[in-house]
Amino acid sequence: xxxxxxxxxxKVENELGEGVIWDAAGAAVWWTDIEGSALxxxxxxxxxLQRWATPERLGSFALVADTDDLICxxxxxxxxxxxLNGSIQxxxxxxxDIPGTRLNDGRADRQGRFWAGSMMESxxxxxxxxxxxxxxxxxxxxxxxxxxGLSISNGLCWSPDAKTLYxxxxxxxxxxxxxxxxxxxxxxxxRLLVRTEKGCFPDGATIDEQGYLWSAQWGASQVVxxxxxxxxxxxxxxxxxxxxxxxxxxxxxxxxxxTSAYQGLSEATRQAEPDAGNVLVFQTNIRGLQxxxxxxxQSIRLSQP
Numbered sequence: 001x002x003x004x005x006x007x008x009x010x011k012v013e014n015e016l017g018e019g020v021i022w023d024a025a026g027a028a029v030w031w032t033d034i035e036g037s038a039l040x041x042x043x044x045x046x047x048x049l050q051r052w053a054t055p056e057r058l059g060s061f062a063l064v065a066d067t068d069d070l071i072c073x074x075x076x077x078x079x080x081x082x083x084l085n086g087s088i089q090x091x092x093x094x095x096x097d098i099p100g101t102r103l104n105d106g107r108a109d110r111q112g113r114f115w116a117g118s119m120m121e122s123x124x125x126x127x128x129x130x131x132x133x134x135x136x137x138x139x140x141x142x143x144x145x146x147x148x149g150l151s152i153s154n155g156l157c158w159s160p161d162a163k164t165l166y167x168x169x170x171x172x173x174x175x176x177x178x179x180x181x182x183x184x185x186x187x188x189x190x191r192l193l194v195r196t197e198k199g200c201f202p203d204g205a206t207i208d209e210q211g212y213l214w215s216a217q218w219g220a221s222q223v224v225x226x227x228x229x230x231x232x233x234x235x236x237x238x239x240x241x242x243x244x245x246x247x248x249x250x251x252x253x254x255x256x257x258x259t260s261a262y263q264g265l266s267e268a269t270r271q272a273e274p275d276a277g278n279v280l281v282f283q284t285n286i287r288g289l290q291x292x293x294x295x296x297x298q299s300i301r302l303s304q305p
Contacts, residue, residue: 002225002234004256008281010042010049017259017277018204019060021107021291022249029249029257031279032058039070039083042279044250052083060106060116062294071137071294073116075102078137092143094118098131105154105204105245110162111182112295113138115146117153117167134167136185139297146187155205155215159228160289166193166213168202175202175215175226194230196220204245204259209287216243216258223258225286240276241269248288256282 014033021030028043034057041050056074064071064080072081077093095101095118106116118132130151136144147153147167155168155175165180165187173196179189193213196202200220205213212233213226221241225234240260247257262276270276 003285004234004236004282005284006280007255007283008044009275010279010281011275012040012049012279013277014038014259014261014279015277016244016261016263017279018244018261019058019105019107020204020245020247020257020259020279021062022247022253022257022288023063024249024253024290027251029247029279030061030063031245031257031259032061034059035263041083044281052086054081054083055086055088057102059102059104062106062108062114062292065112065293065295071108071114073103073106073114077103078114078116078135078143091137091141094135094143095132101132103135104132104152105156107156108292108294109158109182109185110292111185112292113185114294115156117147117150117156119150119152119154130169130171137294138185139295141296155202157205157207157213159207160209160211164228166205166207168205170201170203170218173198173201175205175213175230192230194226194232196224203243206246206248207289208248209253209289212286214246214256216246218242218244218261223256236282238280240273240278240280241265242276243280247291248284248286253288253290254284254286256284256286256288258282 015035019032060073061070078091080089104119114137117134129149132150134147152170162182165178168175175193178187201218203216203218223236242261258280
């Protein structure tokens with residue numbers, strides 16, 4: 001039986017909190033407020049909260065091996081960014097010929113590549129194919145499109161053995177699984193894991209050490225744990241209607257960090273949801289997996305300033 005108890009609230013009031021990851025080496029949790037163009041780092045041990053302005057809206061990011069840099073999926077493309085000194089090095093601009101899209105959810109895979117998908121910021125019509133895509137930035141800093149026709153790319157994560165990739169196009173309410181080849185990053189064989197209920201939109205997700213998927217569900221005030229076969233195993237009710245992303249962290253990787261948003265809420269709803277936009281922390285009896293770092297080839301690493 002899954003047990004989860006609320007133990008902390010980080011009162012940051014993010015318009016669109018997202019992209020949460022745990023830094024095991026630094027014993028800190030990182031996340032972004034996309035619409036606030038801000039990056040956050042919180043150390044639970046000393047409760048130090050740091051905030052940095054970002055040069056563009058930051059949809060997702062990963063720590064980079066052996067440096068203080070982050071690999072970032074900014075609104076307009078991929079770049080290295082160092083929050084400590086503000087330096088940025090652009091690697092690839094994305095969808096410059098498609099107006100009204102930006103990069104959104106993403107993360108590093110277990111082999112050290114970085115993945116991020118794009119989304120349409122307006123004009124999403126139910127049942128209509130989108131113009132966004134899921135991209136992979138490999139060890140040589142080459143970008144390739146892996147899944148096309150997306151409206152809001154989200155929920156990217158991998159099974160513990162890295163042989164299954166999970167992904168959703170949020171408006172479809174469908175979470176899919178794909179065969180994943182760890183050595184090459186090739187994906188194939190799309191099949192449906194689960195279709196959520198009406199008004200329940202799957203957003204960011206993570207995988208625990210047992211191979212179960214935890215899905216933050218926008219509009220439904222909940223995080224749901226699914227078995228590898230797509231069965232509902234546990235529902236965690238939340239005091240916020242728009243949870244956005246989840247990550248396991250803490251010394252034992254058994255604390256669940258959940259970002260949220262107040263974007264689009266009326267003033268009355270915001271008063272009824274005082275924690276909208278905050279980060280919620282739950283103690284669980286389930287362990288997660290360490291978030292991987294991006295590992296570019298040694299010959300092309302960004303030089304440290």
